[in-house]
Amino acid sequence: MMFDSLVIQSPKRTPQAQRGWNGFFPYYAGYPESFARALLESANLSKGSVILDPWNGSGTTTFSASQLGFASKGFDLNPTMIIVARARLLPPSEADSLEPLGRETVKGIRADQRILQPDDPLLWWFEPATAALIRALERRIRSQLVGERTSTPDGVRLDHISGLAATFYVALFSVCREMSTPFRSSNPTWLRKPKANEALIAADREAILSAFTANVKNMAEALAERAEEPQKDHAIAELQLADTTSTKLPKGSIDMVLTSPPYCTRIDYSAATRIELAVMHPLVDVKMEDLGRQMIGSTRVPDHEIEVDAAWGSTCGQFIANLKAHPSKASAGYYYKTHLDYFEKMALSLAHLARGLKPAGTAVLVVQDSYYKDVHNDLPSITTEMAAAAGLRLRRRVDFEFKRSMAGINPHTRTYKRAAGAVEAVLCFEKCQEAIQQ
Incomplete structure (x- = not known):
């Protein structure tokens, strides 16, 4: 793939993008349909290509792929999101x-x-x-x-x-x-x-x-x-209730990954859909606390001991050390453990994604940085180093700066001197030869 030819628009969702059919799916997501569509259209994919979003959420990737005639797979741990993503695919x-x-x-x-x-x-x-x-x-x-x-x-x-x-x-x-x-x-x-x-x-x-x-x-x-929009041939979108840390994709089964992993900002995605999970109770009897513990970015302390892994990269290691040494309450305890949980799950997930990609396959991840108190969590760099350990080589990075972020909603963030807003990075990876040979 010619990575320079990828059309990378801003991944920021706007009110305009939430109108019409898309307006009925107001669930927290990483990017709008226009972003996904432009990327997929410019990726020079063959007709039989398979697109994967392992954190499919409300189904932006699977919907966009379907509109363009590509087969797709969408994973999510939250049963609500399987329902929402399926509804979004309803034909005109x-x-x-x-x-x-x-x-x-x-x-x-x-x-x-x-x-x-x-x-x-x-x-x-x-x-x-x-x-x-x-x-x-x-x-x-x-x-x-x-x-x-x-x-x-x-x-x-x-x-x-x-x-x-x-x-x-x-x-x-x-x-x-x-x-x-x-x-x-x-x-x-x-x-x-x-x-x-x-x-x-x-x-x-x-x-x-x-x-x-x-x-x-x-x-x-x-x-x-x-119905007024141009329609491509019917394409299958497979939606699956799946955990990215344990779901092993068939080796070399995916042409392109397009996704936005959960941000490291302590957003409890299960709590965001409590009312929907309550409605669905007869279909899927999910204990919301258990679901919240499973998710990447869980606000709950993991039920097992986790050690910092050198394969997570030097940026992650330094961030974890700075967090643990922070003088604020619970930094060396609760927050240290929940961040270790996040990084362990991300590393496992990236390893599975790399295995599932075809030789020279492409993975595009939208990743946002954040802060722990006044300590910068450079998640785009951390993700890049983790991906490299999994056999994915960064071929292009495009940064977008935003004045407001989800983490900035908390009024306590003003206590610390730090940069306002956030950087959302579009990271474009290619499966490297070393990973193909494994």
Whole structure:
């Protein structure tokens, strides 16, 4: 590949990029569709190429690849993101069926509290009558649109869920996200649990069902607009619930990786989707604490001892040493351990990605730097050194500076003297000969 010919736009998401069909997937992600599309179009890939996003999130990469006619694979640990990414892939030909099916879905829905299990997580935020109505609506979607290939005797296969079912779940997610606004903190990715004696959310039947059918109608209209865009031949997008630290790709099975790994900024991605996971509870009984512990960038202390690995590179080693020596509270304990967890998981993931790439395959990673207190976490350089140890050679790097970052939302960051904003680096790697021979 001619790396200089890659078209690398700003990976910053803008309000303009969140309109139309993409506006229904407002989940935290690394880059907009325009960024992914421009990169893939300029990568000179053959028709049969396979694109992988191992941290697929809301499905920007798999959607963009599908629009361009490329087969793709998208991994994510969070079941919510499998649903969201599948809905995003719904073809425009389905637009005309959404509204009638939406009206049929809400017919006769009533709040029967007898259907609620005592441990239903919807009861964390909603009054019983409201939770019962939401659960009744979810059950109707499940009975109408989730078949035997998805809900099997051995458990739910989210990789088999239909685009229609996923779209209706996303419409219900949106209703619940909007209703749960009082429990969102200053961090826009965080949904907290109610405090003791705090009033729970109550809403009447008409308001909930009207909001749901309005969402379905709006999604149908936005999807129909996509029919005006040029369409490529059908391409398969395989979505899989997978952990990048342990999922071993078939050797040489991937032509290009395009992804944005979780940032090292202590964003709890599982907490960001608590309400969606609660809605999905009958499909996937996930303990949110366990999910949060598994994720890269977990805010929880790992359950095993981790030592600094020289293969992580000198930049990482120096950062870890500076963090551990920092005089602030818990630096040498909690924060030291959670950062070791992050870097160990990243190193394992990069090794699996390198193995899966074809000879001379390409990996493009969008990585953002950050700070621990006043200590610079140069994650782009750390990632470059880790990737080199895994057999990936950096061929091009493009930096974009932003005045605001997710980490800067915390008002306590102003306590320390450090550069404002963040640098988001687009790192372009090639699988080197040494890795091919392993």
